[in-house]
Amino acid sequence: MKIDILTLFPDMIESVIKESILGRAINQNLIEVNVINFRDYTENKHHKVDDYPYGGGAGMVLAPQPIFDAIDAIEMSNKTKVILTSPQGQTFNQDIATLLSKEEHLIILCGHYEGFDERIRTELVDLELSIGDYVLTGGELASLVIVDSVSRLIPNVLGKAESHQDDSFSTGLLEYPHYTRPSDFRGLTVPDVLLSGNHKRIEQWRLKESLRRTYKRRPDLLKNLTLNEQMVRMLRE
Numbered sequence: 001m002k003i004d005i006l007t008l009f010p011d012m013i014e015s016v017i018k019e020s021i022l023g024r025a026i027n028q029n030l031i032e033v034n035v036i037n038f039r040d041y042t043e044n045k046h047h048k049v050d051d052y053p054y055g056g057g058a059g060m061v062l063a064p065q066p067i068f069d070a071i072d073a074i075e076m077s078n079k080t081k082v083i084l085t086s087p088q089g090q091t092f093n094q095d096i097a098t099l100l101s102k103e104e105h106l107i108i109l110c111g112h113y114e115g116f117d118e119r120i121r122t123e124l125v126d127l128e129l130s131i132g133d134y135v136l137t138g139g140e141l142a143s144l145v146i147v148d149s150v151s152r153l154i155p156n157v158l159g160k161a162e163s164h165q166d167d168s169f170s171t172g173l174l175e176y177p178h179y180t181r182p183s184d185f186r187g188l189t190v191p192d193v194l195l196s197g198n199h200k201r202i203e204q205w206r207l208k209e210s211l212r213r214t215y216k217r218r219p220d221l222l223k224n225l226t227l228n229e230q231m232v233r234m235l236r237e
């Protein structure tokens with residue numbers, strides 16, 4: 001997958017994507033990430049990218065010219081999806097991450113200041129995404145959240161040990177509790193079943209713990225849950 005990120009703060013993006021699993025995925029050419037400073041495209045002699053809002057009011061508005069030109073300079077196909085990060089967008093979640101992980105080419109446009117000239121929204125953008133009901137100083141952190149969660153769903157980006165099959169949300173449930181050695185740490189013991197070696201009982205315990213945790217912490221998720229046959233069988237046994 002190719003991802004182009006348009007931002008006024010390229011260092012914010014570059015410093016994060018070079019690290020850890022994203023950095024490894026980029027080095028292995030599983031994803032290609034290009035960070036583009038759209039200030040480089042401004043025709044304004046003072047390199048300005050924003051301007052006062054028509055009709056007055058506080059704050060500045062990102063002007064269309066640098067952003068239209070930056071996007072024009074990117075090689076696009078009819079499969080390219082242009083995403084705008086903004087608190088006004090659809091709330092990003094695991095289902096959207098899964099859909100986006102199947103795309104070939106994403107362009108992510110990071111907002112800043114008070115907002116965008118509306119023509120950017122109407123002419124360039126396919127999907128407007130918010131990462132939650134709070135306001136960030138800019139779209140960079142939001143675009144990193146999107147890139148990170150989408151990338152880890154791309155085949156081979158996660159190693160075997162980092163598998164996403166059991167992720168909270170991908171199963172519709174929160175994850176069950178995990179333990180590692182020692183089995184007794186300061187008198188705090190690991191549930192016996194996990195030491196039993198009985199694979200079936202362990203699976204059953206994990207499913208029940210996932211259900212219990214989801215019920216306690218995120219009962220809203222249970223509304224959309226359909227137990228698959230394997231889950232029903234496990235709970236009956």
Ligand code: ADE
Pocket residue numbers: 085086087111129130131132133134135136137138139142
């Ligand atoms: N820009 C500012 N706040 C944002 C949010 N919550 N999500 C995405 N982009 C943003």
